[in-house]
Amino acid sequence: MLGMIVGRLGFMVLAGLLLISFLFALFHIIPGDPAVLLAGDNAPKVVVDAIRKAYGFDRPLHVQYFTYMGNVLTGDFGVSNYNRQPVLGIVITRVLNTAQLASLAMLFAVFVSLAFGSLSAMFWGNPLDKVVTVASLVGICLPVFVTGIAMIYFFGVYLEWLPIAGMATWSNYILPVVTLGAYQAAIFTRMVRSCMIDALGKDFIVTARAKGVPEIQIVFKHAMRNALLPIVTLFGLGFGHTLGGSVVIESIFNWPGLGRLMVESVQTRDLPIIQASIFFFAIIFITLNMIVDVLYTWIDPRISYD
Amino acid sequence: MDFLRRFAQDRVGLAFSFVLLALAVVALTAQWIAPYDPFAISLRQGMRPPSWTNWLGTDQFGRDVFSRVLLATQVTSKIAISSILFAVLIGVPVGMFVGYRGGMAEAIVMRMTDVLLIFPIILLAIVIVVIAGPSERGVVIALGLSQMPQFIRITRGVTLSIKEELYVEAAIAAGASTPSILLRHIWPNISAPIVVQATLTLPVFVLNTAALSYLGLGVQPPNPEWGQMLNEAKEVLASAPYLIIGPSVALFLSVLAANLVGDALQETLNPKLKGRRLKRPPVFGPARLPGARETGN
Numbered sequence: 315m316l317g318m319i320v321g322r323l324g325f326m327v328l329a330g331l332l333l334i335s336f337l338f339a340l341f342h343i344i345p346g347d348p349a350v351l352l353a354g355d356n357a358p359k360v361v362v363d364a365i366r367k368a369y370g371f372d373r374p375l376h377v378q379y380f381t382y383m384g385n386v387l388t389g390d391f392g393v394s395n396y397n398r399q400p401v402l403g404i405v406i407t408r409v410l411n412t413a414q415l416a417s418l419a420m421l422f423a424v425f426v427s428l429a430f431g432s433l434s435a436m437f438w439g440n441p442l443d444k445v446v447t448v449a450s451l452v453g454i455c456l457p458v459f460v461t462g463i464a465m466i467y468f469f470g471v472y473l474e475w476l477p478i479a480g481m482a483t484w485s486n487y488i489l490p491v492v493t494l495g496a497y498q499a500a501i502f503t504r505m506v507r508s509c510m511i512d513a514l515g516k517d518f519i520v521t522a523r524a525k526g527v528p529e530i531q532i533v534f535k536h537a538m539r540n541a542l543l544p545i546v547t548l549f550g551l552g553f554g555h556t557l558g559g560s561v562v563i564e565s566i567f568n569w570p571g572l573g574r575l576m577v578e579s580v581q582t583r584d585l586p587i588i589q590a591s592i593f594f595f596a597i598i599f600i601t602l603n604m605i606v607d608v609l610y611t612w613i614d615p616r617i618s619y620d
Numbered sequence: 621m622d623f624l625r626r627f628a629q630d631r632v633g634l635a636f637s638f639v640l641l642a643l644a645v646v647a648l649t650a651q652w653i654a655p656y657d658p659f660a661i662s663l664r665q666g667m668r669p670p671s672w673t674n675w676l677g678t679d680q681f682g683r684d685v686f687s688r689v690l691l692a693t694q695v696t697s698k699i700a701i702s703s704i705l706f707a708v709l710i711g712v713p714v715g716m717f718v719g720y721r722g723g724m725a726e727a728i729v730m731r732m733t734d735v736l737l738i739f740p741i742i743l744l745a746i747v748i749v750v751i752a753g754p755s756e757r758g759v760v761i762a763l764g765l766s767q768m769p770q771f772i773r774i775t776r777g778v779t780l781s782i783k784e785e786l787y788v789e790a791a792i793a794a795g796a797s798t799p800s801i802l803l804r805h806i807w808p809n810i811s812a813p814i815v816v817q818a819t820l821t822l823p824v825f826v827l828n829t830a831a832l833s834y835l836g837l838g839v840q841p842p843n844p845e846w847g848q849m850l851n852e853a854k855e856v857l858a859s860a861p862y863l864i865i866g867p868s869v870a871l872f873l874s875v876l877a878a879n880l881v882g883d884a885l886q887e888t889l890n891p892k893l894k895g896r897r898l899k900r901p902p903v904f905g906p907a908r909l910p911g912a913r914e915t916g917n
Contacts, residue, residue: 329735343751455876457827459834459847460868463854471858558740562831566854577835580750588750595743603738 318611322604333596337589338382341371344585351585354395386593392586396579405572405590409598411481412571415490415563416556422495423502423556424549428538430499431506435514436533446503453500458559462493462566479568490567498556505548506541513541543614550606554599626888633884639877646690647697654687659842667860676866679849680856688844689866695845696874699759699838700825704818706764707771712814714768715775716802720783730776733769741766741828746837754837762832763825770821774813782809812889819882823875830871846871 341348349366350357365371369392370378385391391401434446469489470478477486513519514537522536523529561573568574572591579587628634646653656674662682670677676685718726736744745762752758782788783806791801830847832838839845841852846867853863 332735340750345753451876451879452872455823455872455879456868457830457847457871457875459831459850460864460871463850463857463864464868466854467857467861467864471861554738555740558742561742561746562834565835576746577837580746580754581836592747596739599738599740599743 315611315615319608322607326600326604329600330597333593333600334383334386335379337386337593338379340585340589341378341382347371348585351583352392352395391590391593394587395584396582396587401586401590404587405575405594408570408572408575408591409594411569412557412560412564412573414481415487415494415569415571416553416560418487418491419494419498419560419563420549420553420556422491423498423552426495426499427502427506428545431503432510432533432538434503434507435510435537436529438511438514443507446507450500450503450507453497454504456497458493458497458562459566461497462489462563465489465493466566481569486567490563490569493566494556494559494563497559498552501555502548502552506545509541509544509548510537513537516540543610546609546613547606550602550609554602557595557598623888627884630884630887632880633888636877636880637884639873640881643693643874643877644697647694650690650694654684654690656684656687658683658687658691658844660684667856667863669860669862670865677860677862679852679863680860685849685863685866688849689846689870692844692846692849692867693870693874695756695839695843696826696829699756699763699829700822702760703763703767703825703829704821706760707768707821708814708818710764711768711771712775712810715772716779716806716810718772719776719779720798720802720806726776729772733772736766736769737773739766741824742831745828745832746835749832749837754840756839756843759829759832759838763828767821767824770817771814774817775810778810778813779806782806816882816886816889819878819885822882823878826871826875826878 344351347362349362349369349371352369353362353365370381389402391405393399394401394404430446430450434443437443466478466489469476476489477483478489480486510533514533516537518540519532519536522532527536557573560569560571561577563569564571564574565577572594575587576591576595578584579591660683665678665682666680668674668678668682674684674686676689679685679688714729718729741763744766745759748762748765749758752761785805788801788805791805796804829838830845830850832847833845834847834851836848836851839848841848849867850864853860853867856863
């Protein structure tokens with residue numbers, strides 16, 4: 315177990331180094347002179363030259379590379395092209411906002427999918443199961459920007475019940491969290507259902523029924539515990555996809571999160587912000603992946619990654 | 621023929637393959653069957669509700685939404701199919717090669733796919749759009765590259781098991797060259813899972829094309845794309861909510877059809893693999909005869 319964690323940490327360090335190299339490469343793969351890119355298209359030549367000197371774009375590549383790596387490791391991502399504020403400060407608040415949105419949506423999706431997935435498996439083949447199956451199929455075919463806009467129209471414009479943008483009060487959270495959570499719940503429910511159907515087909519379920527354990531307990535205790543392993547992996551990967559989905563959700567509901575920051579910075583070609591948002595997203599995904607792997611071996615000690 | 625007969629037994633899959641076929645016909649003929657010019661701007665006729673002349677209404681620039689939805693089918697199909705070809709044409713040969721050869725190349729390629737698979741498609745796509753620029757070409761490269769690891773993994777997996785077969789050993793003993801073994805003996809076994817994976821990738825690509833275009837990073841206006849149309853419709857949501865109907869329904873229908881056909885193909889071509897949609901459950905209730913349940917493994 316400990317060895318595995320150390321190995322995973324090693325993998326993380328490697329992935330982190332690759333990531334920083336990629337971010338550095340971005341300066342030079344993106345078409346155009348990086349100094350002009352950082353200064354803005356209409357900047358006077360003096361400013362461009364000053365930036366070229368400050369960032370060291372006139373120095374040899376390996377010197378630039380190690381300078382950049384040093385900067386990133388000390389948390390210095392430069393300043394935003396747009397408002398000349400230090401990037402780290404801007405990005406950190408955005409990371410926290412996205413984390414709130416994604417965690418709440420994930421929580422919603424986990425509870426909904428566990429409840430409906432197990433109920434569906436419990437009533438396998440009955441009308442209830444069919445309703446859940448069809449609803450989840452429809453759910454995965456409706457992208458969040460379709461449901462999101464529909465929700466905005468219905469609850470925001472037509473009924474005027476809920477605010478549709480920002481994150482000022484708790485009621486601002488409802489629409490984005492439910493929209494994102496419902497989409498993830500649709501994906502999870504299908505998988506929870508098939509995991510639970512597998513688990514309910516095992517011999518120990520027959521034994522439990524034979525000794526008269528109530529059906530509710532069989533489903534939610536005996537079967538669910540055994541279906542937990544695939545379900546935990548599913549949720550771990552799903553959290554990553556929830557974060558991916560948050561990129562679109564944030565744009566729909568004007569949520570000041572990392573995803574919207576990233577999209578806006580791509581549109582305005584604000585390279586330091588792009589680099590920092592890729593960096594934080596990637597670090598989050600690599601960490602999540604590691605947590606899932608560790609949980610996996612913890613839940614089922616038979617699995618080893620050696 | 622046997623395959624067709626088995627596929628035809630899946631009535632849902634069959635019905636939705638006709639829907640997919642219809643969408644393909646629309647995509648091929650969009651510029652001829654569109655009732656109006658999808659680009660013709662006429663501000664005086666903006667935001668008309670659906671009527672007999674404009675079935676889905678007109679957008680804020682007075683363009684006929686129905687014509688634009690039809691043309692968007694073409695734009696989306698072009699992007700989705702190019703991205704799949706991109707992913708397959710590079711992913712499959714690479715997967716076959718590293719699976720057959722093994723060694724250092726395999727270790728490196730598989731580790732790279734591991735890393736790439738950690739990230740959701742939309743994020744990889746955004747990163748690639750940063751480099752390639754927001755355009756249709758950028759979306760194709762982004763989607764193709766992001767799903768290529770899947771094709772590499774599947775191809776490698778099949779190659780690994782097939783290369784242990786006796787007939788491959790016999791071919792090696794008979795002195796066949798590596799390319800001819802890959803083509804004659806390994807490829808025929810790979811085509812079925814690749815077709816299934818490609819069909820299952822189709823809805824993913826359609827959704828992500830729409831998502832990227834919604835974000836303004838994909839298909840650029842004035843070219844129509846469902847996600848991009850929804851983005852434009854959202855701006856006038858309060859006064860013209862009916863504008864979201866056309867692109868939403870088109871998007872939903874194509875993703876649903878592609879998903880269901882993919883599932884049906886999966887079950888017909890890979891009967892061993894349990895489909896994601898468990899069909900034809902027995903009629904008895906949940907508490908009885910648990911042994912009769914489908915237990916997939």
